[in-house]
Amino acid sequence: xxxxxxxxxxxxxxxxxxxxxxxxxxxxxxxxxxxxxxxxxxxxxxxxxxxxxxxxxxxxxxxxxxxxxxxxxxxxxxxxxxxxxxxxxxxxxxxxxxxxxxxxxxxxxxxxxxxxxxxxxxxxxxxxxxxxxxxxxxxxxxxxxxxxxxxxxxxxxxxxxxxxxxxxxxxxxxxxxxxxxxxxxxxxxxxxxxxxxxxxxxxxxxxxxxxxxxxxxxxxxxxxxxxxx
Amino acid sequence: xxxxxxxxxxxxxxxxxxxxxxxxxxxxxxxxxxxxxxxxxxxxxxxxxxxxxxxxxxxxxxxxxxxxxxxxxxxxxxxxxxxxxxxxxxxxxxxxxxxxxxxxxxxxxxxxxxxxxxxxxxxxxxxxxxxxxxxxxxxxxxxxxxxxxxxxxxxxxxxxxxxxxxxxxxxxxxxxxxxxxxxxxxxxxxxxxxxxxxxxxxxxxxxxxxxxxxxxxxxxxxxxxxxxxxxxxxxxxxxxxxxxxxxxxxxxxxxxxxxxxxxxxxxxxxxxxxxxxxxxxxxxx
Amino acid sequence: xxxxxxxxxxxxxxxxxxxxxxxxxxxxxxxxxxxxxxxxxxxxxxxxxxxxxxxxxxxxxxxxxxxxxxxxxxxxxxxxxxxxxxxxxxxxxxxxxxxxxxxxxxxxxxxxxxxxxxxxxxxxx
Numbered sequence: 001x002x003x004x005x006x007x008x009x010x011x012x013x014x015x016x017x018x019x020x021x022x023x024x025x026x027x028x029x030x031x032x033x034x035x036x037x038x039x040x041x042x043x044x045x046x047x048x049x050x051x052x053x054x055x056x057x058x059x060x061x062x063x064x065x066x067x068x069x070x071x072x073x074x075x076x077x078x079x080x081x082x083x084x085x086x087x088x089x090x091x092x093x094x095x096x097x098x099x100x101x102x103x104x105x106x107x108x109x110x111x112x113x114x115x116x117x118x119x120x121x122x123x124x125x126x127x128x129x130x131x132x133x134x135x136x137x138x139x140x141x142x143x144x145x146x147x148x149x150x151x152x153x154x155x156x157x158x159x160x161x162x163x164x165x166x167x168x169x170x171x172x173x174x175x176x177x178x179x180x181x182x183x184x185x186x187x188x189x190x191x192x193x194x195x196x197x198x199x200x201x202x203x204x205x206x207x208x209x210x211x212x213x214x215x216x217x218x219x220x221x222x223x224x225x226x227x228x229x
Numbered sequence: 230x231x232x233x234x235x236x237x238x239x240x241x242x243x244x245x246x247x248x249x250x251x252x253x254x255x256x257x258x259x260x261x262x263x264x265x266x267x268x269x270x271x272x273x274x275x276x277x278x279x280x281x282x283x284x285x286x287x288x289x290x291x292x293x294x295x296x297x298x299x300x301x302x303x304x305x306x307x308x309x310x311x312x313x314x315x316x317x318x319x320x321x322x323x324x325x326x327x328x329x330x331x332x333x334x335x336x337x338x339x340x341x342x343x344x345x346x347x348x349x350x351x352x353x354x355x356x357x358x359x360x361x362x363x364x365x366x367x368x369x370x371x372x373x374x375x376x377x378x379x380x381x382x383x384x385x386x387x388x389x390x391x392x393x394x395x396x397x398x399x400x401x402x403x404x405x406x407x408x409x410x411x412x413x414x415x416x417x418x419x420x421x422x423x424x425x426x427x428x429x430x431x432x433x434x435x436x437x438x439x440x441x442x443x444x445x446x447x448x449x450x451x452x453x454x455x456x457x458x459x460x461x462x463x464x465x466x467x468x469x470x471x472x473x474x475x476x477x478x479x480x481x482x483x484x485x486x487x488x489x490x491x492x493x494x495x496x497x498x499x500x501x502x503x504x505x506x507x508x509x510x511x512x513x514x
Numbered sequence: 515x516x517x518x519x520x521x522x523x524x525x526x527x528x529x530x531x532x533x534x535x536x537x538x539x540x541x542x543x544x545x546x547x548x549x550x551x552x553x554x555x556x557x558x559x560x561x562x563x564x565x566x567x568x569x570x571x572x573x574x575x576x577x578x579x580x581x582x583x584x585x586x587x588x589x590x591x592x593x594x595x596x597x598x599x600x601x602x603x604x605x606x607x608x609x610x611x612x613x614x615x616x617x618x619x620x621x622x623x624x625x626x627x628x629x630x631x632x633x634x635x636x637x638x639x
Contacts, residue, residue, distance in 0.1 A: 006326030013323075014313055074310040074363065075320075076328035076370050078299040079278070085327075225296040229279055229307060397565075419558070422566050439570040442528045442563075485525065492525050 007077055007085025011064050012092060014071070018059035025052045037115045048109050048123035050101035057094050057146040061153025064089065065220075070229045083224050087217060090150035098142045101125070102135065128197050137202045144209035145197060151213040151220075158223035165223070230254045231276060231374065231406070236285035238271050238430075245271040247430035248285070256373075258400050260421035260438070261410040262500055268430040269410040270307075273376040276408075277305035289374065304370040306363045308379045309356075317362060318347040321369070330371030339365045342395060356383045361392070368399055375407045381416075389413065393420045418496040428504045438496075445499040446482060449475040450489025458483055466502035477502040528563050532571035537599050540580070540591055547593045551581060 029052050036042045064086055072082055105125050113121055125131045128145075130138040159165030179185040196212065199205040231253040238246040245268045253259065263269045274280045275287055278299030286293055289300035312320055317340055325331040340347050343361045345354070354362065360380055367375045381389045393416045400407055408425075411417055424441065426434040448455050452474040462480040477494055485491040494502070536552070539545050552560070557568035572589060575581045580599065584590045592598075619629050 002329055003327055006329075010313075010323050010326055068313075071311055071313050072327055073279075074307070074312055075324045075366065076304055076331060076372070078301070079296055080299070081327065221297070225281070419562055419564050421564070437566055437570075438564045439529060439566040442567045443570070446527075482527065490525070493527060 003081050004084045008088035011089035014068050015060050018063050022056045037112055048121045050104035053097050053100050056097050057150040058153050060093050061150040062157045065157045073229045079224050094143050094146035133202050140206055141202055144206040148209040148213040151217040155216050155220040158220045230290055232288045234286050236282045239283045245430055256404045256406045257422040259408045259423045260417045261408050261425045263427040267427050270378055273378050277303050302372050303374045304367045304372040305376040306367045310363045312351045314350050314352045316348055316350055324366055332369045336365050336369035357388055373405055377409045389416050414497045441496055445479050445494040447477050447492050447494045448489050454488035529567050529571040540595050541599050545591045548590050550588045550590050553588050
């Protein structure tokens with residue numbers, strides 16, 4: 001248990017690349033918002049500030065298994081502890097990102113919008129319909145979704161370079177390219193994304209994200225077992 | 230206590246470990262010798278639970294070892310191991326986060342003795358210094374079985390000497406089992422207590438280092454008399470030139486005579502004779 | 515240990531050379547009865563040999579009763595060690611050294627009388 005939190009702590013500390021990418025994108029966006037909206041008073045739609053932060057769980061899901069794995073093992077961490085020590089890091093990242101997005105969405109976006117005559121900021125809380133049942137529910141819906149994103153990125157990164165990794169990559173491409181043009185299959189795809197993102201019942205969306213996330217994360221145990229240090 | 234029972238490890242079509250068995254039940258420093266590709270690294274990785282055996286079982290203190298059951302008492306240091314790019318002092322603290330038995334003050338003390346600057350970041354260290362850091366992390370890990378894969382690669386002779394002195398010093402009186410693989414025999418010959426020689430994934434020799442001094446020797450002289458004197462002994466290699474012959478023996482010592490001389494065989498020569506058979510066979514046998 | 519004996523020779527196993535060095539020191543009186551002898555780590559450091567080799571030498575000497583373990587301090591010379599070693603060395607001298615010496619003299623055609631003369635001269639030198 002103690003090593004698990006220790007590893008999670010190191011994982012959070014050593015995700016500098018992810019922080020940097022997200023930080024740069026975020027501040028570029030802040031700069032451009034200030035220039036276009038506040039100074040030049042240009043009208044038009046744009047992505048809300050918080051959206052860039054949402055990249056963080058995705059990037060951490062890629063960088064932690066890709067960059068931290070062997071270094072943690074060289075410090076004396078065991079494979080099973082690594083498996084246990086990633087999820088808490090993703091959960092913490094998802095928690096803080098959701099919190100930050102919520103703050104930006106509720107406090108900063110309205111300020112930016114006040115410079116425009118018509119509301120034209122696309123925030124994922126609105127786009128996904130998370131705002132429907134209030135702020136608290138919106139928080140949990142976003143949190144669950146981000147956790148799922150981390151888990152999927154984590155496992156997909158781990159399987160790269162193994163035969164089942166290529167298979168997983170091929171399957172994802174096939175599903176997206178083949179399913180989209182064929183109506184019944186497209187319907188299945190739509191149903192899937194509807195369930196994990198847009199579902200009208202928050203509980204269904206949250207639970208399906210958490211269950212799917214847990215399943216995908218656990219599938220990562222097989223590549224962790226086989227991964228070279 | 231470490232035990233390999235009939236362990237085979239295949240990488241695709243290559244066999245890195247071939248029905249390998251060994252039982253290590255005494256603490257101390259072990260020297261693991263073998264040519265490139267003999268299976269030294271594989272042996273260590275199997276023991277650390279970094280790879281799974283294709284066949285056979287590996288147990289550490291009675292518990293089976295494998296990737297999802299990496300033995301708690303083993304710390305493995307690979308060649309050129311990478312570490313987080315932190316200041317050494319922070320790196321040791323990080324090690325203590327992931328391994329509860331890690332001893333930070335001890336690591337700091339060792340770093341001082343190795344003349345490592347704890348305020349330097351890992352990436353700013355030289356190759357040799359990095360290897361030192363990895364060894365310090367192993368020695369401070371609080372674990373009983375340390376596996377060091379080519380720890381002195383890239384060291385100058387002075388660093389090698391300091392390294393082995395510190396290693397044997399920190400092993401003396403402890404219950405640690407330290408297995409060191411290397412190609413540079415000079416210092417380890419004088420430090421290690423036991424010797425494991427492997428070749429093509431098989432165990433060739435497992436003995437006390439003192440046995441090499443006692444049993445490995447070289448007989449040179451007139452062919453017939455050398456042949457007669459060494460008949461029935463364990464001949465590991467043979468070289469002929471004119472009517473003379475040199476035989477390398479690993480067996481009971483014989484006395485020198487007028488017709489042949491007997492001299493000791495250093496570990497390097499012994500090792501080359503033992504595992505270099507293929508190359509010699511053309512001329513010698 | 516005098517300088518010339520400290521250099522290790524190739525012919526004999528190192529542990530036997532260490533044994534001989536210690537024996538010589540006991541015979542010469544460098545180490546008296548019940549006195550502590552050089553320790554294993556000291557031997558391995560001084561001669562730059564493997565500690566197990568030094569240990570082996572000490573082990574053989576202990577088994578032969580030349581030295582014994584003094585609890586908590588180290589290895590000491592057995593009271594009768596010097597006598598025992600002298601006896602052994604004398605036996606070896608008569609069994610090996612003398613016949614070899616005589617044999618060699620015969621081979622290079624030195625007569626018995628000449629040999630005795632030579633021995634007498636070298637003793638008087």
